[in-house]
Amino acid sequence: MLIPVILSGGAGTRLWPVSRKAHPKPFMRLADGQTLASSTIRRALKVASGGVSLTVTGRDYYFLTRDLYREAAPEGEHHFLLEPTGRNTAPAIGAAAHWVRDHFGPETLMLVLPADHLIRDHAAFAQAVSSAAELASKGWLTCLGISPTHAETGYGYIRAGEPLSDGLEIAAFVEKPDAETAQRYYESGQYLWNGGMFCFSAGAILAALEEYVPDISVGIAQVWRASASDAEPVELEPESFAAVRADSIDFAVMEKAQRRAVVPVSCGWSDIGSWQAISELYEGDALGNRVRGEAVLVDSRNTFVQGEQRLVAAVGVDNLVIVDTGDAVLVASRDRAQEVKAVVDELRRTEHDSAIHHRTVHRPWGSYTVLEDAEDCKVKRLVVRPGGVLSLQRHRKRSEHWTVVSGEATVRIEDREFCLSPGEATQIQAGQLHRLENHGDDNVHIIEVQTGSYFGEDDIERLEDIYGRT
């Protein structure tokens, strides 16, 4: 049996302003309209034997990831381990191995996949996974090694060694090279890119962790004992998890292990590491321009525009990336797209909200979009999914005015409960207990106007919450 273990985290700062801390790269929608998370779960379940997946992600990403999976792969059985904080891949994979061993036995194979990569050739990928699983079932710690298409300096490399029945032994893992070394690697034909995809049995990786990083092995065992490991999702116990040393599985295990193998694969892989990489997913016009959204380009060339609701106009420019979102716009030289990270660093330094949140924020019950955030009021569009229930709550400093624009909303204010249809409105005074629910089959859309003296998200007292947020 093979269970995909999807590692989903990381902010993807080079893809700001679309990728942000509260809405990282796996949630970005690409040219095909799909999120990377959706594409990953579909790809994973195609090669998994049992329809079971395990995803290791942060608490904040759980509900949205689960919802995307349910939509993208409703037939799958999706399990989650929630990390209270990021500790790199070794602890995440260790915890996942515990889960797999406990539920399916130590011989069960784990296929570790990052949630935010793109693979275009599914057949080649499936073939490589099949070979990797063969090796893993014989006890090899196995990587997928991506056949380089150019002399890339941005990835680590794997030097291949002696051939095996279904792949090659790994001679060495090597760090990101300089340009000259990358060229040599590329031309030699002996090196493969390390794309962070692994296959091994739960027992084998747990044994390897114990052998090569005993402190992490002991730490993860403690986390596992301290966590309610049969819960769904499993919330990894915060105190013990925070005590585990952060390390990558590459450095902790793969670089030191004895029985390690690589399966070379050419599967149209991309780590979608920059806007340059995203722009290449679009067809260019005769002048090399690529546009998603609404744009007017006057005498401009080799320019990529990704817009949302606003119009983007360019005049006489060349070789730019222009990315427009609700609250921020990025203009970057295409060749310098990697350096977008520096913008995010600066925004974090100044605690600018656009490093973290979008105007649209996902919640377990749906989402809200901020339409106006001013001194005297805040206006939001709330979208409550069928079955969605906002917590029973009250605010000290603001009143709320709800106008239903579509769907049928069930509203409770203090002890009164009633339904509101499109065009109907109600108001909730500061201090009044209230709750909003959607008992219907369609999304409920509400315009919420907040009035009062303070509109921070922290002015909320939750008395009941079906999502455990009290």
Next chain:
Amino acid sequence: MLIPVILSGGAGTRLWPVSRKAHPKPFMRLADGQTLASSTIRRALKVASGGVSLTVTGRDYYFLTRDLYREAAPEGEHHFLLEPTGRNTAPAIGAAAHWVRDHFGPETLMLVLPADHLIRDHAAFAQAVSSAAELASKGWLTCLGISPTHAETGYGYIRAGEPLSDGLEIAAFVEKPDAETAQRYYESGQYLWNGGMFCFSAGAILAALEEYVPDISVGIAQVWRASASDAEPVELEPESFAAVRADSIDFAVMEKAQRRAVVPVSCGWSDIGSWQAISELYEGDALGNRVRGEAVLVDSRNTFVQGEQRLVAAVGVDNLVIVDTGDAVLVASRDRAQEVKAVVDELRRTEHDSAIHHRTVHRPWGSYTVLEDAEDCKVKRLVVRPGGVLSLQRHRKRSEHWTVVSGEATVRIEDREFCLSPGEATQIQAGQLHRLENHGDDNVHIIEVQTGSYFGEDDIERLEDIYGRT
């Protein structure tokens, strides 16, 4: 007596996306926070003797212009001629001359000024106006001629002739030159820029119109007879005005006239004709970057950013103009800033709203800003000035929900009239007669949520309107 005659119109398409048809260049706020219209009226009244101004503008611009004037020059007596359509400067100046002659006599001097130019040296300007007035009072048709600061190809030139007591005779008006000719003009010292500023008596310009363009002269006389010329504002009668041939005062009169003079002036003049010109009003940093609004620039140079509410980030770019507004963003090469016009042409061709309106739209009673414009609802912030009264109106296809966020609103719905304080709300069903008034001393801010099936501005039936819009 000298009366400033301010010509205010024109879309300023090279300054899109800030300048738009419904919000043209005179209403743009520059680095000093002032609109060009405000600066112009203040400058004009400083050199005028009687505190009286006359502005010729379009109907759509009247209320906003009047409000800006009242704020910028509350001591002035501001009169308006409203053109139903633009017919270039000769008919506008002709109508203004009728008004000045009828009210103050034919000897009264007119100082014609465009509403959307910038002058930095007020003393030099005042000195030149004084000389021009001297000449005008002796019957000369006088221009201010701007001493060139470089070989500009974008302006018409005036070739100076024999000296007069307070200026120079005009030898010729010449068209915009090519680069080589402009260089020759500049080096000769005999040429001045034509900035569209004139001084003459009402009687002299009417006589000149009669002599050189009798058809326009007759046409304007008919317009004047057909219009209620003592009204305030004077609305030029549409049918007769439309029949007047459009022509510039330069071509119609100045190029042909006999007694014509020019007063050279160096007054830090700019016609603010492009984003390049606007960027030069800001101090650059060590890398030549100029920023208005919130921006993060990473390794970028010679770049001008003008933002509003959103963050603009630039990475590794050089020599760009980036202008961000509520619904459109422009990225242009600085050298190509003149070509922004091509974007507007394209937007007009496709009837894109961003060629015409901003998210904030000015109305006689205040303004509104569209916060959300969707299939299922439209959300606006209404700002009603003290004394402002929206028309008594009703809508067929939408209900409106008003939540007061600041100020005290007086609301009428059908035959009920009541007050709403901040935090209070009401709703108006489709078909219900309603009106909103501000009887207080502070602006009233209201969030309006429209629900229903259609949210176009044309679904409005006005029964009474104090601004004459029924």
